[in-house]
Each structure stands twice: as C-alpha cells, then as structure tokens.
Amino acid sequence: xxxxxxxxxxxxxxxxxxxxxxxxxxxxxxxxxxxxxxxxxxxxxxxxxxxxxxxxxxxxxxxxxxxxxxxxxxxxxxxxxxxxxxxxxxxxxxxxxxxxxxxxxxxxxxxxxxxxxxxxxxxxxxxxxxxxxxxxxxxxxxxxxxxxxx
Numbered sequence: 001x002x003x004x005x006x007x008x009x010x011x012x013x014x015x016x017x018x019x020x021x022x023x024x025x026x027x028x029x030x031x032x033x034x035x036x037x038x039x040x041x042x043x044x045x046x047x048x049x050x051x052x053x054x055x056x057x058x059x060x061x062x063x064x065x066x067x068x069x070x071x072x073x074x075x076x077x078x079x080x081x082x083x084x085x086x087x088x089x090x091x092x093x094x095x096x097x098x099x100x101x102x103x104x105x106x107x108x109x110x111x112x113x114x115x116x117x118x119x120x121x122x123x124x125x126x127x128x129x130x131x132x133x134x135x136x137x138x139x140x141x142x143x144x145x146x147x148x149x150x
Contacts, residue, residue, distance in 0.1 A: 064138035065116040066095070066106040067123060067131050078103035084126055092119065093139075109138035 070081045078096055085094045085107050092107045107123075110116040116133045123131045 060140040061137050062111065062140055064136065065108070065110040065113055066134050066136040066138060067108050067110075067116060067120055068134045069094075069105040069107055069123065069127055069131060070129070071102050071104045073101045073103065075103055078105050081105050081127065085123075088126055089119070089123070106134065106136065109140070111138070111140070 069085060070078060072078055082094045082096050082105055085092060085105070089107070093109060094105060094107045097104045097106070108116060108119055110119070113133065120131045120133060
C-alpha cells in the first residue's frame, strides 16, 4: 500500500515540473511577433486629435459671471428650475451643484457683467424670488477660426 501511495505521489509531483522551460528550451522561446494593421496607427492619431480638441475646449476658462437661479434643499424644485431655464433660454448652459444640504442652480457663461444683467432681467419674469449675479470661473466659447475639420 505504501508503494502504491508513493508511486501516486511521485506521478503527481512530476506535473509540478511540467512548466519548467529550462529543461526543454525551444530556439525561439521568449520571442513575440506582432502582426498589426497599419490603419490602427491612423485611428490612434485621429482619436488623439479629437481628444486634443475636446479637452482644449474644456480648458478654456476665465473669470466671469453666472446667474444664481435657485438655492434650495428640494431636489425636485432644483430640477424643475433647470428644466424651466432650458425651456425658455436654450442658449444658456445651466449648472446644477449639490453642496450639502443645498442644490444650487447657476446659468450662463458671461464674460461681461452687463450681459449677465440683461439676462437677469429676463429671468426675473420666470423666477420671481430673485436672480443674483455671481463671480465665477466660466467656460469660454472656442474660436470658430481655430477649429480644424477632422
């Protein structure tokens, strides 16, 4: 019985040496050949250009003004106000932030205060509680001449 058990252990232990590459070394082991389509490089360059343009646009920011539409602890009220801004003023970009415990809705990217004041008067019709002009870092529109066709 001991001989059979030791023979079984010996046979199973030989499996441990099966992955040893030093015993049977092939002449080309360790060499990896990659066959790549050259069009992949073109796609990578194209995606890099797209990423550069999209991130460049988002990095263009400066000091400016935004309109504080609402500051409330009711999420539904804040979302309704954002919907109202997009409905009546689709050209304004609305920003909804959550600063515990308040939801704050700001709108617009104004470089000049006089532009913000003009929209403040228009928005006061839809939001009678008051619209406030806030100093903020705003996104600037990219120059149309600098964009290249992809």
